[in-house]
Every structure is written in C-alpha cells, then in structure tokens.
Amino acid sequence: MSEEKKSDAQEITVETVREALRAVMDPELHLDVITLGLIESIDLEAEPVDVKMLLTTPFCPYGPWLVQQVKDVAEHACGRAVKVEVLPKQWSPEMMEDPSLLGFF
Numbered sequence: 001m002s003e004e005k006k007s008d009a010q011e012i013t014v015e016t017v018r019e020a021l022r023a024v025m026d027p028e029l030h031l032d033v034i035t036l037g038l039i040e041s042i043d044l045e046a047e048p049v050d051v052k053m054l055l056t057t058p059f060c061p062y063g064p065w066l067v068q069q070v071k072d073v074a075e076h077a078c079g080r081a082v083k084v085e086v087l088p089k090q091w092s093p094e095m096m097e098d099p100s101l102l103g104f105f
Helices: 002-011 014-021 063-078
Strands: 039-043 049-053 082-086
Touching: 014 039, 014 063, 049 063, 063 082
Parallel strands: 049 082
Antiparallel strands: 039 049
8 A cells, every 4th residue: 555655656746736736826917826937946855845936026915825825735736745935036027937928028
C-alpha cells in the first residue's frame, strides 16, 4: 500500500499544481492566479510544500481570501500541507501570461 501512495506522489508535479491553481480566480480582474502571473514558485520538495505568490496590489482587499484559496487548492492538488508566502514584490501586468488580456498592451 505504501508503494501505491509513493507512485501517486511521484505523479504530482509543479505543472499539475499550477494547472489546479487555474481554478483560483481574482474576483476583481476575473482572471486566474496563473494567468495573472501571481504564482512565482511552487516547491514540492519543501515540507510543507512552499508556494510563493504576489498580490496585484499591496493592500488587495481580497488578499487573505486569495491566499487561502491558493493554499486550499494546492493542498488538494498535491495531497500535502502547503504554506503560502506572499512576497513583497510589486506585481505588474507584464508578469501575466498574456498582458493583452487586461487591454493595456
């Protein structure tokens, strides 16, 4: 049985967690955290799993909610505890997968 669990854990990749996080939508911009470029890194080797993210603005009113959503979705995706760290870096639309989605470019 532990071998079965081990093989399930090996199937979990950063990309599978990133894809799961596409379900977390910014309620004001109506785009997901991956498309917005808010997820800087996911470290599956860390215990707990370490997710580093940005917020669109330093005082985002939905910040705590977004962090909790990222934590919940990532934990579900990888089946392990997750710690989400909000980085003090400034986000900008250039960090997006496709900045033209906001109509700036």
